[in-house]
Amino acid sequence: MTAPFQHVALxxxxxxxxxxxxxxxxxxxxxxxxxxxxxxxxxxxxxxxxLCEVFETPADAVAGADLVILCVPIxxxxxxxxxxxxxxxxxxxxxxxxxxxxxxxxxxxxxLPTGVAFVGAHPxxxxxHSGPHAGFATLFENRWTLIVPVDGKRxxxxxxxxxxxxxxxxxxxxxxxxxHDLVCAVVSHAxxxxxxxxxxxxxxxxxxxxxxxxxxxxxxxxxxTRIAASDPTMWRDVFLTNKDATLEILGRFTEELFALQRAxxxxxxxxxxxxxxxxxxxxxxIIDAGQDTDAPDFGRAGAKGEDT
Amino acid sequence: MTAPFQHVALxxxxxxxxxxxxxxxxxxxxxxxxxxxxxxxxxxxxxxxxLCEVFETPADAVAGADLVILCVPIxxxxxxxxxxxxxxxxxxxxxxxxxxxxxxxxxxxxxLPTGVAFVGAHPxxxxxHSGPHAGFATLFENRWTLIVPVDGKRxxxxxxxxxxxxxxxxxxxxxxxxxHDLVCAVVSHAxxxxxxxxxxxxxxxxxxxxxxxxxxxxxxxxxxTRIAASDPTMWRDVFLTNKDATLEILGRFTEELFALQRAxxxxxxxxxxxxxxxxxxxxxxIIDAGQDTDAPDFGRAGAKGEDT
Numbered sequence: 001m002t003a004p005f006q007h008v009a010l011x012x013x014x015x016x017x018x019x020x021x022x023x024x025x026x027x028x029x030x031x032x033x034x035x036x037x038x039x040x041x042x043x044x045x046x047x048x049x050x051l052c053e054v055f056e057t058p059a060d061a062v063a064g065a066d067l068v069i070l071c072v073p074i075x076x077x078x079x080x081x082x083x084x085x086x087x088x089x090x091x092x093x094x095x096x097x098x099x100x101x102x103x104x105x106x107x108x109x110x111x112l113p114t115g116v117a118f119v120g121a122h123p124x125x126x127x128x129h130s131g132p133h134a135g136f137a138t139l140f141e142n143r144w145t146l147i148v149p150v151d152g153k154r155x156x157x158x159x160x161x162x163x164x165x166x167x168x169x170x171x172x173x174x175x176x177x178x179x180h181d182l183v184c185a186v187v188s189h190a191x192x193x194x195x196x197x198x199x200x201x202x203x204x205x206x207x208x209x210x211x212x213x214x215x216x217x218x219x220x221x222x223x224x225t226r227i228a229a230s231d232p233t234m235w236r237d238v239f240l241t242n243k244d245a246t247l248e249i250l251g252r253f254t255e256e257l258f259a260l261q262r263a264x265x266x267x268x269x270x271x272x273x274x275x276x277x278x279x280x281x282x283x284x285x286i287i288d289a290g291q292d293t294d295a296p297d298f299g300r301a302g303a304k305g306e307d308t
Numbered sequence: 309m310t311a312p313f314q315h316v317a318l319x320x321x322x323x324x325x326x327x328x329x330x331x332x333x334x335x336x337x338x339x340x341x342x343x344x345x346x347x348x349x350x351x352x353x354x355x356x357x358x359l360c361e362v363f364e365t366p367a368d369a370v371a372g373a374d375l376v377i378l379c380v381p382i383x384x385x386x387x388x389x390x391x392x393x394x395x396x397x398x399x400x401x402x403x404x405x406x407x408x409x410x411x412x413x414x415x416x417x418x419x420l421p422t423g424v425a426f427v428g429a430h431p432x433x434x435x436x437h438s439g440p441h442a443g444f445a446t447l448f449e450n451r452w453t454l455i456v457p458v459d460g461k462r463x464x465x466x467x468x469x470x471x472x473x474x475x476x477x478x479x480x481x482x483x484x485x486x487x488h489d490l491v492c493a494v495v496s497h498a499x500x501x502x503x504x505x506x507x508x509x510x511x512x513x514x515x516x517x518x519x520x521x522x523x524x525x526x527x528x529x530x531x532x533t534r535i536a537a538s539d540p541t542m543w544r545d546v547f548l549t550n551k552d553a554t555l556e557i558l559g560r561f562t563e564e565l566f567a568l569q570r571a572x573x574x575x576x577x578x579x580x581x582x583x584x585x586x587x588x589x590x591x592x593x594i595i596d597a598g599q600d601t602d603a604p605d606f607g608r609a610g611a612k613g614e615d616t
Binding site: 075124128144146173182183184186187188190191192193194195196197198199200201202203204205207208210212213214215216217220221222223224225226227228229230232233235236237239240243246247249250252253254256257260261264265267269272273275276277278279280282283284285 | 593
């Protein structure tokens with residue numbers, strides 16, 4: 001099978017771009033991968049580890065590319081588009097890896113030159129580490145990459161970017177931007193904000209020492225700290241750009257939390273028991289769907305997944 | 309070194325008791341382990357897998373034991389004490405594995421016969437699975453077991469139960485009951501309630517299908533579902549018996565969550581960025597303390613830890 005794109009340009013060289021470069025080389029080393037990062041330090045690191053051909057300007061990085069992937073925080077996408085638009089090859093496809101899609105469409109689509117198309121993509125994979133050195137070739141394997149066409153509909157162009165991600169090991173699904181943003185608010189954005197909050201609260205408490213929080217963190221809290229260690233710039237932009245869906249889910253969350261707090265306060269054990277029994281069944285569904293393992297000897301030798 | 313106890317009796321044969329039996333056999337097979345469970349099904353399973361000598365009454369299980377460990381939900385401890393008290397050997401030590409300590413002291417201490425002492429213990433280890441078949445010998449290895457004496461002070465008796473847990477691979481630390489309950493509210497009980505809540509919210513949403521929630525759960529939500537799959541009875545009792553500390557932490561949590569929601573609503577990116585940067589540093593402390601790993605290829609081959 002011919003690779004769907006012969007020349008891929010990556011704008012921004014962090015964890016995701018680094019992993020794309022490594023996964024692409026493993027899948028098909030004949031595909032040319034070029035890249036640019038705003039920070040001279042990041043460009044130097046990317047060169048040092050031989051991630052891809054690194055250029056000094058975004059214009060040089062995208063010249064001649066069939067596929068240009070914007071791997072920058074959502075808040076930086078409009079500016080990047082202004083820089084690269086005049087240099088995009090006629091017939092090129094622009095895509096991205098942002099965790100929010102309506103905001104990306106609004107930033108990118110009006111800036112596309114004639115003859116250049118856009119299809120969004122969101123690889124739901126990541127770690128709490130950042131930077132080009134954090135990338136690894138297997139990051140996308142058996143993970144979902146959501147494909148988000150401008151009009152929400154499958155087309156030859158969306159099939160092409162889906163084939164690209166499948167080539168890196170990902171499963172793909174087409175979704176429209178608004179539904180994408182709601183699904184991600186539920187499974188990712190709200191849980192991240194909640195984890196950030198809980199970790200901040202623990203840090204604030206003076207009667208439980210920092211040492212104790214750290215020492216005894218295995219007791220449930222550890223997973224929260226891992227989630228809450230994710231890149232601050234990226235997550236700031238996620239919440240600012242997926243504001244409505246996130247706030248809606250958080251509103252529902254607060255409502256439920258208050259009901260459970262009330263059950264605790266009034267000693268309503270039945271309410272608690274029923275709620276906890278219901279949530280247990282959901283876990284079973286996730287294991288059956290192959291998105292986690294049921295193995296009991298967890299959390300020691302192996303580490304944990306975290307995704308955006 | 310002589311084992312600190314020659315005959316250990318386990319009342320309740322779930323995940324923790326099962327793991328104690330297996331870990332004890334691995335550490336020193338000469339120690340006699342007897343047990344009782346209320347459910348005939350559980351007793352049959354425990355016999356089938358050869359967990360320990362299983363008796364038909366709690367009285368028979370504790371007869372002659374040097375150490376009796378209550379491995380039942382906190383709400384069942386008073387009743388169990390009433391059943392076993394007349395049958396405890398003079399000079400025996402009673403202990404437990406409950407996740408809350410003030411309530412256990414209140415249930416157990418007034419029921420102790422003369423000549424029998426109590427020192428509480430809380431192994432901060434577990435999985436989301438329940439039952440005797442869920443136990444495994446390495447569950448406590450390199451995990452903390454908090455030792456909670458009635459008066460909060462170290463003694464020959466507390467050293468003896470600490471030595472027992474160290475023999476099973478655990479690290480130990482002595483703590484008084486109220487401080488224990490506050491620390492656990494922060495690192496375990498409040499995070500669990502929050503995870504239960506978030507999973508319940510996702511399940512309630514009709515616009516995001518169950519299939520989507522399950523399918524895309526890797527994106528942060530997965531860790532919440534694992535935590536929220538824990539034993540409903542045990543957790544009901546935790547919240548009912550550690551009411552004040554849990555509600556206090558949840559109150560602080562809600563306060564912080566509202567501040568972050570407000571920052572999202574008003575577009576205060578600086579507030580979000582600063583908060584997320586602060587929480588990231590806490591994660592570093594946990595990795596440095598050896599309570600989690602920094603490895604990037606997480607959450608696939610290996611599974612996850614979860615603890616009470």
